[in-house]
Amino acid sequence: MNIAAHEGLLKILGQVSGYIYPNEIEVHWSILIVVYPYLTGLVAGAFILASLVKVFNVTALKPTYRLALLTALAFLLIAPLPLLLHLGHPLRSWQIFFTPNLSSAMAMFGFVYAWYLMVVLLLEIWFDYRADMVNWGQTAKFPLNWLYKILSLFSKDVSPRAKVFDKRMVKYITILGIPSAFILHGYVGFIFGSIKANPWWSSVLIPIVFLFSAIVSGIALVMLLYMIITPSRGKPIDMKCLDKIASFLLYAAIVDFSLEILDFTHRLYESEESIKIITDMVVNKLFISLVVLQVLIGMVIPLGILILTKAAKFNQELRKLLYFVTAILIQIGIFSTRWNVVLGGQMFSKSLRGLTSYNMEMMGREGFLMALVLLIAPFFILAILIKLLPPWGKNPDGE
Amino acid sequence: MKRINFIKLLSKSAIVIATGNLFGTVLHAATKSVSVTISHVKRYALGIQIEKCIGCGNCVLACKTENDVPKEPFYFRTWVERYLIKKNDDVVVQSIEGGAGKLSTEMEEKDILRSFFVPKLCNHCEKPPCAQVCPVGATFKTEEGIVLVDEKRCIGCSYCIQACPYGARYMHPEKHIADKCTLCFHRIKSGGIPACVEICPTQARVFGDLESKASPLIRLKRMKKIHVLKPELNTEPKVFYTDLDGEVK
Ligand code: SF4
Ligand code: SF4
Numbered sequence A: 001m002n003i004a005a006h007e008g009l010l011k012i013l014g015q016v017s018g019y020i021y022p023n024e025i026e027v028h029w030s031i032l033i034v035v036y037p038y039l040t041g042l043v044a045g046a047f048i049l050a051s052l053v054k055v056f057n058v059t060a061l062k063p064t065y066r067l068a069l070l071t072a073l074a075f076l077l078i079a080p081l082p083l084l085l086h087l088g089h090p091l092r093s094w095q096i097f098f099t100p101n102l103s104s105a106m107a108m109f110g111f112v113y114a115w116y117l118m119v120v121l122l123l124e125i126w127f128d129y130r131a132d133m134v135n136w137g138q139t140a141k142f143p144l145n146w147l148y149k150i151l152s153l154f155s156k157d158v159s160p161r162a163k164v165f166d167k168r169m170v171k172y173i174t175i176l177g178i179p180s181a182f183i184l185h186g187y188v189g190f191i192f193g194s195i196k197a198n199p200w201w202s203s204v205l206i207p208i209v210f211l212f213s214a215i216v217s218g219i220a221l222v223m224l225l226y227m228i229i230t231p232s233r234g235k236p237i238d239m240k241c242l243d244k245i246a247s248f249l250l251y252a253a254i255v256d257f258s259l260e261i262l263d264f265t266h267r268l269y270e271s272e273e274s275i276k277i278i279t280d281m282v283v284n285k286l287f288i289s290l291v292v293l294q295v296l297i298g299m300v301i302p303l304g305i306l307i308l309t310k311a312a313k314f315n316q317e318l319r320k321l322l323y324f325v326t327a328i329l330i331q332i333g334i335f336s337t338r339w340n341v342v343l344g345g346q347m348f349s350k351s352l353r354g355l356t357s358y359n360m361e362m363m364g365r366e367g368f369l370m371a372l373v374l375l376i377a378p379f380f381i382l383a384i385l386i387k388l389l390p391p392w393g394k395n396p397d398g399e
Numbered sequence B: 001m002k003r004i005n006f007i008k009l010l011s012k013s014a015i016v017i018a019t020g021n022l023f024g025t026v027l028h029a030a031t032k033s034v035s036v037t038i039s040h041v042k043r044y045a046l047g048i049q050i051e052k053c054i055g056c057g058n059c060v061l062a063c064k065t066e067n068d069v070p071k072e073p074f075y076f077r078t079w080v081e082r083y084l085i086k087k088n089d090d091v092v093v094q095s096i097e098g099g100a101g102k103l104s105t106e107m108e109e110k111d112i113l114r115s116f117f118v119p120k121l122c123n124h125c126e127k128p129p130c131a132q133v134c135p136v137g138a139t140f141k142t143e144e145g146i147v148l149v150d151e152k153r154c155i156g157c158s159y160c161i162q163a164c165p166y167g168a169r170y171m172h173p174e175k176h177i178a179d180k181c182t183l184c185f186h187r188i189k190s191g192g193i194p195a196c197v198e199i200c201p202t203q204a205r206v207f208g209d210l211e212s213k214a215s216p217l218i219r220l221k222r223m224k225k226i227h228v229l230k231p232e233l234n235t236e237p238k239v240f241y242t243d244l245d246g247e248v249k
Helices: A003-015 A031-054 A059-078 A080-086 A094-098 A106-139 A144-151 A160-193 A205-232 A239-270 A275-284 A287-311 A316-347 A368-388 B002-020 B022-038 B058-067 B129-133 B159-163 B185-189 B195-199 B216-223
Strands: A017-019 A353-355 B044-049 B078-086 B091-094 B112-121 B139-141 B147-149 B205-209 B239-242
Touching (some): A031 A059, A031 A080, A031 A205, A031 A239, A059 A205, A059 A239, A080 A106, A106 A144, B129 B159
Antiparallel strands (some): B044 B205, B139 B147
């Protein structure tokens, strides 16, 4: 065992309060496993926002449709990396795909991921961009034109009939995509919710709470991106669209917050054996991240702002500012939610008699810097995707 | 007896043929199924007599030596907890260096109502949640009911560690795989008993086959009141405790 790790654990040993099983000193799921559900949540949320346009015909949201799809793709591409990096033997990870243990929730990852990436996202994006790509394949310069030709799989048909077919396909895939997005993130919640050994995780509500918090975070992210990208292109922000996103954000946040309160009340009221140690943990270990960041800054204040902007007739500039602040606060809040779920579940002993600590390392494979890289990487991918497949292309559906 | 010998001979000869041709393979399969039905499958388990444990920690050390468990005090295949129950019903639990370290009490003796030691280890659950969640099937239950980790398959995801309600598992700091008690599988396969059982000076640990009437474990289960840990989780543990106090979790 290396000396630094040994000293790290010795230090934690000094911070243990009460009694924990001797093997419980080490927190096994680190910040990377916090990043994982956060990223997948953004994917699911962004996709749900996009599907509002296609399935529910919310035309006001059109300007963000393609942006939302590309955002979902960019984040989905990075989402498995934190999982992979945290493995003791990343090179053996292929076994999850080829010889999965069907009773394991984690083993379903391969299928859920592949389904969502291949069948839902890539296909929807392909059909939506196909006609554009055919056009770009003719007008763009070498070698880009070839790239578009390859991406469009050398299809050439841009007749109105073909476009109608594309449109219809997009709609069908979106209809399929909504339950898929629900499964994708509900499933991530199930990874935790199905652990009966852990009273902090074991709850039927967890997958649903995960889902709605995912929708909240995804909508907020697309809103944020739209507000940053549009002015940087020298274009005006479509306020009708922005107000509409804010409305959906408000509804989703209300459902999410209600579910969280329900979960909280349920635990408190049932007051099972674990309630004492969980209360201890919330007060002593998670106060800042749960009470302050998740609930107050990440939920109550944004909810207040959103309700206020709906009720009062603020001018455009103020609304923009408030939305911007809200979207950022919500990201902080949802990230804290993931933090509290993942790390909270490991800070109390399964003997229900004591607490341990998580000391985040800075460097290293499971450190803060790595987490930061993984959180920033999707934005770079998104930038490339936007460059390659401009959401505001010449497609009549675009702006 | 004669019949068993005959079948053994038959299966041996079958193996020889099996290497030669397909027909042999078929015959081998047939004889194998016959021999299984005759020699009963063993189901190994452990009994722990709490009233006999003196908290010496020898089992903890013997286990570490026998199984190359990292010597740092964060990794244990077995450990011993000390319970001190005070007159005001407060409970203090300790497991200093897994129970092998020096005991320390800052408590006045007159405040203590009762105290006892509880050795712990993997319960080789009949319904092991660790095996249920393992994404690649690296954790599995043998036909003898022992829950093992296949070192070559384990991807080091730690999901099993999260799923074990008893804190029986740890992530091996060098091998980067999940590790835990095997009931000294290597010893019992060659007719021995687990190292912790062998070293225990008071015979607090009783090893045996649940399918054999003559096993000391069956005798223990017949004579004493038995409890298991966290029965409400329905893992069906196969470490059976006598005199288990309600405070033990
Ligand atoms: S005690 Fe833990 S490690 Fe052992 S079989 Fe049960 S769940 Fe698995
Ligand atoms: S750490 Fe190994 S044994 Fe445990 S669940 Fe993961 S792959 Fe299975």
